[in-house]
Amino acid sequence: MKIGRREFLKASVALGGGLALEFSFPLAARAGAGLPPVEVNAWVVIHPDDRVVVRIARSEMGQGTYTALAQLVAEELDCDWARVSSEFASPNEHIRRKRIWGSMSTGGSQGVRSSQDYVRRAGAAARVMLINAAAARWKVPAAECAAERGVISHGPSRRRLRYGEVAAEAAKLEPPKDVVLRDPKDWKIAGKPMHRFDIPDKVMGKPVFAVDVVLPGMLHASLAQCPVFGGRLKSVDAATAEKMRGVKKVVREADFVAVIADSWWRADQALKALKIEWDAGANGGASTASIMAMLRDGLADPKLPQARKLGDAGAALAAAAKVIEAEYSSPYLNHATMEPQTCTAWLKPEGFLEVWTATQNGEASLAAAAETAGLPPEKVEVHKMMLGGGFGRRGGPQDFVRQGVMIAKAMPGTPVKMMWSRAEDMQHGFYRPASVVRMKAGVDAAGNLVALQTRIACPSILKVLMPDALNKEGIDFSAVRTFSDMPYTVPHQQVDYAMRNGHVPVGFWRAPGQQNAFYRECFIDELAIAAGRDPLEYRLAMLKPGDKNRLVLEAAAKAAGWGTPLPAGVHRGLAVADGFGSFAAMVAEVSVSARGEVKVRRIVVAIDSGYVVNPDTCRAQAESNVVFGLGSILYQENTVKDGRITESNFHDFRLPQMSEMPRVETLLVPSGGFWGGHGEPAILPLTPAVCNAIFAATGKRIRSLPLTHHDLSRA
Amino acid sequence: MLTLNVNGKLHQVDVEPDMPLLWVLRDHLGLPGTKYGCGVGVCGSCTVQVDGAAVRSCAMPASAAAGRKVVTIEGLGKGGVHRLQQAWIEHEVPQCGYCQTGMIMSAAALLEKKPDPTDAEIDQALSNLCRCGSYSRVREAIHAVAGQPPSADAAKKG
Ligand code: FES
Numbered sequence: 015m016k017i018g019r020r021e022f023l024k025a026s027v028a029l030g031g032g033l034a035l036e037f038s039f040p041l042a043a044r045a046g047a048g049l050p051p052v053e054v055n056a057w058v059v060i061h062p063d064d065r066v067v068v069r070i071a072r073s074e075m076g077q078g079t080y081t082a083l084a085q086l087v088a089e090e091l092d093c094d095w096a097r098v099s100s101e102f103a104s105p106n107e108h109i110r111r112k113r114i115w116g117s118m119s120t121g122g123s124q125g126v127r128s129s130q131d132y133v134r135r136a137g138a139a140a141r142v143m144l145i146n147a148a149a150a151r152w153k154v155p156a157a158e159c160a161a162e163r164g165v166i167s168h169g170p171s172r173r174r175l176r177y178g179e180v181a182a183e184a185a186k187l188e189p190p191k192d193v194v195l196r197d198p199k200d201w202k203i204a205g206k207p208m209h210r211f212d213i214p215d216k217v218m219g220k221p222v223f224a225v226d227v228v229l230p231g232m233l234h235a236s237l238a239q240c241p242v243f244g245g246r247l248k249s250v251d252a253a254t255a256e257k258m259r260g261v262k263k264v265v266r267e268a269d270f271v272a273v274i275a276d277s278w279w280r281a282d283q284a285l286k287a288l289k290i291e292w293d294a295g296a297n298g299g300a301s302t303a304s305i306m307a308m309l310r311d312g313l314a315d316p317k318l319p320q321a322r323k324l325g326d327a328g329a330a331l332a333a334a335a336k337v338i339e340a341e342y343s344s345p346y347l348n349h350a351t352m353e354p355q356t357c358t359a360w361l362k363p364e365g366f367l368e369v370w371t372a373t374q375n376g377e378a379s380l381a382a383a384a385e386t387a388g389l390p391p392e393k394v395e396v397h398k399m400m401l402g403g404g405f406g407r408r409g410g411p412q413d414f415v416r417q418g419v420m421i422a423k424a425m426p427g428t429p430v431k432m433m434w435s436r437a438e439d440m441q442h443g444f445y446r447p448a449s450v451v452r453m454k455a456g457v458d459a460a461g462n463l464v465a466l467q468t469r470i471a472c473p474s475i476l477k478v479l480m481p482d483a484l485n486k487e488g489i490d491f492s493a494v495r496t497f498s499d500m501p502y503t504v505p506h507q508q509v510d511y512a513m514r515n516g517h518v519p520v521g522f523w524r525a526p527g528q529q530n531a532f533y534r535e536c537f538i539d540e541l542a543i544a545a546g547r548d549p550l551e552y553r554l555a556m557l558k559p560g561d562k563n564r565l566v567l568e569a570a571a572k573a574a575g576w577g578t579p580l581p582a583g584v585h586r587g588l589a590v591a592d593g594f595g596s597f598a599a600m601v602a603e604v605s606v607s608a609r610g611e612v613k614v615r616r617i618v619v620a621i622d623s624g625y626v627v628n629p630d631t632c633r634a635q636a637e638s639n640v641v642f643g644l645g646s647i648l649y650q651e652n653t654v655k656d657g658r659i660t661e662s663n664f665h666d667f668r669l670p671q672m673s674e675m676p677r678v679e680t681l682l683v684p685s686g687g688f689w690g691g692h693g694e695p696a697i698l699p700l701t702p703a704v705c706n707a708i709f710a711a712t713g714k715r716i717r718s719l720p721l722t723h724h725d726l727s728r729a
Numbered sequence: 730m731l732t733l734n735v736n737g738k739l740h741q742v743d744v745e746p747d748m749p750l751l752w753v754l755r756d757h758l759g760l761p762g763t764k765y766g767c768g769v770g771v772c773g774s775c776t777v778q779v780d781g782a783a784v785r786s787c788a789m790p791a792s793a794a795a796g797r798k799v800v801t802i803e804g805l806g807k808g809g810v811h812r813l814q815q816a817w818i819e820h821e822v823p824q825c826g827y828c829q830t831g832m833i834m835s836a837a838a839l840l841e842k843k844p845d846p847t848d849a850e851i852d853q854a855l856s857n858l859c860r861c862g863s864y865s866r867v868r869e870a871i872h873a874v875a876g877q878p879p880s881a882d883a884a885k886k887g
């Protein structure tokens with residue numbers, strides 16, 4: 015499906031023009047030297063001066079997809095990397111062109127791995143079309159022509175043409191039916207640590223984020239949502255607020271109130287002056303204790319669906335030389351993106367809605383905006399801004415877009431920028447589910463694991479956000495992963511799943527299901543210790559030769575010097591887990607002071623993602639996962655009281671600081687043949703590696719988090 | 730009316746004296762590089778320099794900034810690229826980037842006082858929070874420019 019160039023240009027002007035925005039993108043909308051850029055295909059836009067703009071459908075939240083996908087396209091296109099830039103594909107155009115860019119969803123570490131095939135093909139197809147166009151101009155067989163670094167040459171006659179000179183002709187040609195992709199071992203642009211495109215603007219403080227949007231006559235909004243999930247607005251006394259400086263309107267919706275004013279601070283001050291009465295509804299009595307009781311109750315359910323059944327775990331447990339049992343648990347956790355949820359919406363007089371937001375799925379934002387506005391999707395555009403963090407918060411749930419549009423509907427014709435306060439953001443998340451897991455292991459006389467029975471009680475993310483993705487027994491893979499697909503060769507395995515949902519909204523928090531890696535890998539450590547065996551050797555004995563979990567485990571252990579002496583007071587722990595297409599193993603070095611303070615000193619992580627498109631970005635993601643996970647080990651939790659989240663800001667939901675940052679050594683060990691992700695895998699082994707090291711240091715087994723609940727001091 | 734000196738320019742702003750400097754910068758002076766992260770002085774995303782010291786602009790009323798020299802990320806390089814910004818680019822420090830302008834402003838204030846800080850001094854001076862975990866690269870980038878004479882500021886034009 016291709017649209018004509020004229021239509022494309024018209025669309026670009028309509029979307030990019032006439033706005034008081036000073037973004038450094040989209041670039042394609044700005045013609046170079048008076049001549050328009052040419053869309054060779056949906057991904058590749060070439061300017062007459064040879065600049066190449068690659069359209070990116072996925073979002074950029076610091077994970078580097080905005081650049082990595084361009085590397086893959088440019089690799090196949092074979093152009094001059096110094097002249098490549100990216101721009102976001104327009105969600106509106108995406109809809110009108112029958113979803114030409116594939117998926118816009120940016121989660122599950124999918125950005126590169128799920129689009130690598132079609133974006134590489136797009137780059138290769140564009141190269142073929144450029145060669146064909148040059149060959150046609152020269153009236154020579156295309157087979158006599160070659161392209162390299164943005165120049166097509168005809169060997170026999172030594173003629174040369176630049177891509178920019180033939181792009182317009184190339185765009186008119188039929189795309190090739192099939193293309194040959196480069197062998198990754200021949201890559202010149204992909205696989206290299208290219209600088210990310212988005213960094214310079216971010217460092218200079220340019221307005222690239224959703225909170226930075228400025229439009230003519232724009233107003234600002236701050237909102238208060240019902241503190242109890244599922245509750246409603248009862249009444250608002252706005253008499254004082256309405257008289258406050260700059261206030262334009264108080265918007266009352268079913269479960270939130272917003273104030274619109276001429277600056278965000280004024281809106282927020284007026285919001286605080288509102289007298290709001292909420293109807294808490296049925297959930298006003300819920301607490302962390304009642305939720306944990308609900309989960310434990312789930313564990314006692316005799317009729318649970320099974321996420322895995324190998325052999326006969328019940329019989330094997332009965333016959334085992336020894337049975338070891340443990341219960342582990344985890345709290346709710348907020349994403350706490352540094353940029354709070356934000357949406358600017360502008361309902362234009364001609365019946366067109368424009369939205370600027372930080373979204374992990376531009377298409378989903380567009381659908382939510384259209385539905386809320388009651389407009390057909392073609393009448394809506396979503397401008398995808400750089401995200402000030404995502405971590406899964408801004409994909410499935412589009413609550414902020416719906417609210418932004420509702421608020422703008424109260425001010426038709428005027429753009430309104432809604433931004434949540436930090437407290438709203440902390441208390442209205444889609445939290446990493448709290449969960450409780452009971453594991454029962456049957457071991458033989460030598461301590462080998464022969465049977466593992468796991469019962470998991472955990473709210474389902476999919477049930478709310480993607481009900482079609484539940485399997486036919488109603489099992490949510492994100493709740494059972496790491497157990498349901500455990501690589502250890504244990505003959506008898508049973509995994510039971512108790513879906514207990516509660517009223518707290520749950521969502522995809524970086525590496526959904528990552529808490530199961532904590533449970534499994536710490537419990538395996540318990541079994542190794544009980545058997546008097548080395549935790550590394552114990553795991554390797556259960557991993558088949560060639561299993562990639564084994565390979566990363568060996569790589570991490572070797573690099574960390576597993577088994578070699580450590581400085582006094584430093585202790586090691588290790589763990590391995592796979593997910594999001596990749597395999598990750600980690601060795602943590604930890605010390606625990608006499609007062610019980612835990613210091614994570616060094617992390618060695620080995621990751622096999624099959625291929626690596628940008629090694630520097632992949633390393634940055636490993637570092638990111640370590641810090642993100644570290645906060646959840648040390649002190650983060652979201653607790654529930656009277657149906658609401660208690661924490662309100664970074665003083666009671668702490669983030670690690672510079673001084674807590676361990677040294678992270680990342681080993682990229684891509685073994686080829688598959689495409690794995692990097693945004694999440696490294697967080698999987700972190701918690702268990704650290705907690706296993708804490709055990710080595712203190713003899714205390716951490717079975718629940720955060721550590722603030724445990725006294726590790728040596729009395 | 731308040732008179733504010735921001736990035737070397739005088740601005741007359743008609744705002745409440747208790748409006749935090751952060752919001753004057755963002756919503757009234759069109760300087761969005763300074764970010765809101767917590768609004769309560771904890772995260773450091775809103776860091777600017779006031780008379781050369783790193784200040785959390787969400788916690789400083791506009792009236793307290795009057796008559797003092799305010800520098801934001803937009804003015805740090807004096808029209809060019811500050812050496813710290815250059816180092817941030819070279820070391821690929823930012824991930825999402827949201828906290829980074831505050832991080833750079835804190836680092837710049839530190840380097841004015843301590844041209845060649847140790848890790849411990851960096852840890853102490855930069856209590857800024859980064860949800861993405863860019864900390865090791867922040868340290869690397871600071872060390873990379875530390876010891877360079879201040880005249881290198883704004884030497885490289887953007
Ligand atoms: S916004 Fe000022 S310290 Fe967080």
Ligand code: FES
Pocket residue numbers: 076352402403823824825826827828829858859860861862863
């Ligand atoms: S780079 Fe994202 S919060 Fe620091």
